[in-house]
Amino acid sequence: MHAYVAAGGYVTRDDDDVLARLAAADLRGRGGAGFPALRKLESLRAAAAGERVVVANGEEGEPLSVKDRYLLRFRPHRVLDGLEHVARLTGASRTYVYASDADGLRAVSVALKERDPSMPVDLVACPGTYVAGEETAAVNWIDRRDARPTDKPPRPFEQGVDGLPTLVANVETLAALAALCRAPQGDSSAATFLATISTPDGARLVELPSGLPMRVLAEHCGLEPGGAVLMGGFFGGIVPLAAVAALEPAALRTLDSSLGCGALLALGRGHCPVGVAAAVAAYFARHNAQQCGVCQHGTTAVSRLLAAVRDGQADARTIAELERLAALLPGRGACALPDGVARLVRTLIAHFGELVRMHADADCEACREAGAAFGASDFRVEPPASDKARATETCA
Template sequence: MTDVLSLLPPGRPGLLADVPPGACEDLAHYLATGGCAPLPAPGRLVDRIAAAGLRGRGGAGFPTAVKLRTVRDAPGGPPVVVANGEEGEPGSVKDRWLLWHRPHLVLDGLRLAAAMTGAARGYVYLSDDLAEHAVRQALAERKVPAGRQALALRQASAEWAPEVPVDVVRTERTYVAGEETAVVRRIDGGPALPTAKPPRPFESGVGGAPTLVANVETLARIAALHTHPESAAAIAGTHLVTLSGAGGTPALVEAPAGTHLKTLADLSGHGRARAVVLGGLFGGLYGAGWSDLRLDHEELAAAGGALGCGALHFLHPDDCPVAAATDAAGWLAAQSARQCGVCVSGTSALARALTAVARGEADGTTVANLERWSRQLPGRGACGLIDAAARMVATLLTHYPERIEAHRSSPCPPCTAAPPATHRYTVAVP
């Protein structure tokens, strides 16, 4: 069972608030809490988003206002906007939770994104049965007479950002299916696999049109920021994070930027943890000193990690960091799109070498190869999968050189006593 918790001060608007446990918010409730507010000037909302410092929540943390303006100003006809709910990171549940429980919040963010970019069509891209059901039900609510009437009453007092036609596109859940070019490729009828760049979606996306591919939490924060402009900076600086690990309770937590990772660990029963895998598998492994880090893009990047999608996996005293890195590398190698030769060979080589270390079978060149590959492989694939595998290895080498050396001299009991835990990082959606 995954807990849903909030660290926000009383009265501060949050994405996890106002929804009874297990419920899916309907249109009437969303409107009653201020949702679907009129938008007198789309450009002013873009400026407010820029001033608040909102960053994308899909992993890269790119400034949202920059993406909006780039798509708005791109040549090539009316843009397309996409709510990206394909949560390929195994340790993250935030996007599916939002689609399951707050689909109107996401759709409102999509409406506002369409108004700010001048888009004429929208898509919700997902890979989950319950998410698809909730989104289709929410779309139907907005089309039936009662829903149309309620929306019409809300828009009567000001210029309205109209509802754009929205289609739902289903895909298979894989690590690479949520990469922005894979999203475009799948919506256009192809496989959910990344393509070479350029062009990027903002240049030529769905049907060749400039396309905004926005994570569903990003869109939800746009909607919340518009509904509560007085709290714009606080909303933009708050994160949904997924906490997991063998020694505590998995949790989805809404926390302000700057929250210490130790606070999050204590909240979910991971206070005894000795290390943390940061930002999902992309952020790498952090050992001694992890508890001093804070929920902050720049601080985590300076420490050699990344906030990514906000998934944090804690390693406890009995967990072996070599085993955790080996499991991650093996999972990533299996998830390769098998389009880029360097990714197929590189991720497989990293996984094999780490497996040899974990089993106490590494020879004299294994560690040297891991060090060389972790430096040379990043940036050489069409997506970030190979970067994630290389960062996991690089951070293991940085934080646990003595553990690697100990594995070379004798087998590690935790590593050899059990088969690889390929689902170590998987968390159930609350």
Template sequence: MTTIDSPASLRSAGLEGERHRVIGDARVLAGLDQGRLDLQRHLLTHGPQPELTRDDYVQLCEAVGLRGRGGAAFPVALKLQDLPARGVEAVVVNGSESEPVSRKDRLLLTRSPHLVLDGAVGLAHALRAPHVLIAVHDPAAATSLREALMERDDQLAIEVRDTPGRFVAGEARAVLSVLEGGTAVPPGRRVLPTRRGYHRRPTFLSNVETFAQLAVLARLGSRGFSSTGLTSEPGTQLLTIDGAVQRPGVIETPTGVPLDTVLQYAGAEPGPVLLGGYHGRWLPQTDGVLLQRPEVSAGIILALGSGTCPLGEVTRVAEWLRSQSAGQCGPCVFGLASLVDDFARLTIGDSQGWYDAQRHLGLIPGRGACAHPDGAARFLTSALEVFDDDVRRHLSGQGCGRPVLGVLPVPGGTR
């Protein structure tokens, strides 16, 4: 791993209420210290986008082991190789960033839209795909994209489509459903977009940061791209950090940066950390943890601190996850509702709530129509494991003695 800059040398900048920082050298966030990059400033910062072939993209992605920057962290080269030689219908940019904590994709779309467009348009030309579709649920991001498109002449059909902001609406198959005029829920049948995507034809779909990283990779080449980060997965990554921290926001770091370095720089309070958002997992300690994919999942770090009730915080999030159900299978409709009740009873000292939670958590994984029940179960299972001491205090009837401060943000909730 390359040497990480000391905290004294780290740089930060505020962007109209959305703070971003950089550990090491800025790449996807380059130039944002002066605000939004219009086309002229984008080209001055990054240079022109090279014209690459499909084989060029495959070779570059293989050389650096580039993974998608959404929750699945699927190797980009494998996704490209799974597409047919002809007949690719569209390149889809999934900007429906519905995880309530994540802000990295919105930051790119609102402040560096041309970098994302370069990645998507360059790949579309290489794949000979006639359409680029950008699914966005944030109004400011959609406006920024449409303004950027007015500055460009890509000679390609590019559309910005508005999507709902619900949690499951950001799942790839839910995005495709919305783009085709359907509802924003993932269908029960799990088919890869590379085989059956937009209009049931082969489609390359990935999230916003993936396309920004592709644009950087195309410019730097594999050697330049690999000059920072892990040898096994070089480059940089965007992380959103929130919770019990003094400096929340989006941070660009080399891959493999120690979690403690990021927590120290963000001014995090000591305590448990949630890695990967509300489909992620809790960590009881952070010593020796390196931030890399797929472990870092959607690039979200939440510090809980020590002043709030962990079980109360988790129950609040469980209730929100239940409200975000697609409503199309038993694990979502009944399983998540049962778990909310289980955790609420556990929190007030009902031992049967603990037993019921264990039973229900064992029944949910692998049975849902989409990944939402599995992700919620993973979040809650790791909470019971990491907060075991707190569980015992609550079951003793004494409680943990701490109020529920709302450190974990949920839409419509208080902080």
């Protein structure tokens, strides 16, 4: 902790100063949705007077992402610093750190012994399911219900933990907020983001400045320029790497993609985008909460149809049905999982339409070799076991 304090950590700033820094940096949530952090904070500040709650959400359900576990395990003071700032700004009297990673929670517990925070911090171990990191799932679990998303409204800032106004913030968002507060006034570049970059050869965690040209990242990480990339964990769809100008929301929106949790998988020659999309859809079908009709029917149907395309058992009607479902699914679930399924289908057809149609006419060697046994769990990335040899690297 001493090193963190010596580097400017745990500095106290007045509310207007912190809010101005957040506005200047246009800090967005790093959990996946990319919602403006300032708007979320203002929602809680505007809530009726009384007790308020802040939850540091470190539950990282995305198989391709390790950054939240990295922060909890190796940089817990960054998270706690951000949590203190947000508690102060919102007048919260109770805070939680919520995660399934036992090593991460242990490290936070040690950090709390080093620094006695100004507000109570409870550590909550949740189940490590895909949907447990969704904000209403976090509230439900803390309130001793199943860690499953529920319909909104009410949103947590209206009715959260114990019915109190609650802000659920991703741990990287909190760490970025703390970095902005540590930085000299006007330096918005401090809010770098952490990206998990995977290739068939392995994964690395990289610290990136906002808006980094994709060309620079591809050179740094040795990504195949002509390949495809699965963006945003499983939520940003699948796009040609060469089409991604920069790793920033506006550039990705032009491709119907998104940065999501900052994880990306660059596919190698042995990975066909169709086979990978089928594997991701199968993962969604297995790991959704099976409580909304849209997942019970729509997500399952997309998985079945993409498997048929991959296996050469599809025709034009299959593709038309995929397009119909992709238009139907968004916004219909208690969480955003169906939106992710729809984006996967839309981007596959928009960017790799020829390849999709080719699967109806001819055998795909990559899909045949990988076969149905190839699953999204094959992509699962684990955080580094130790921080001895710098777990993150900087790419700029």
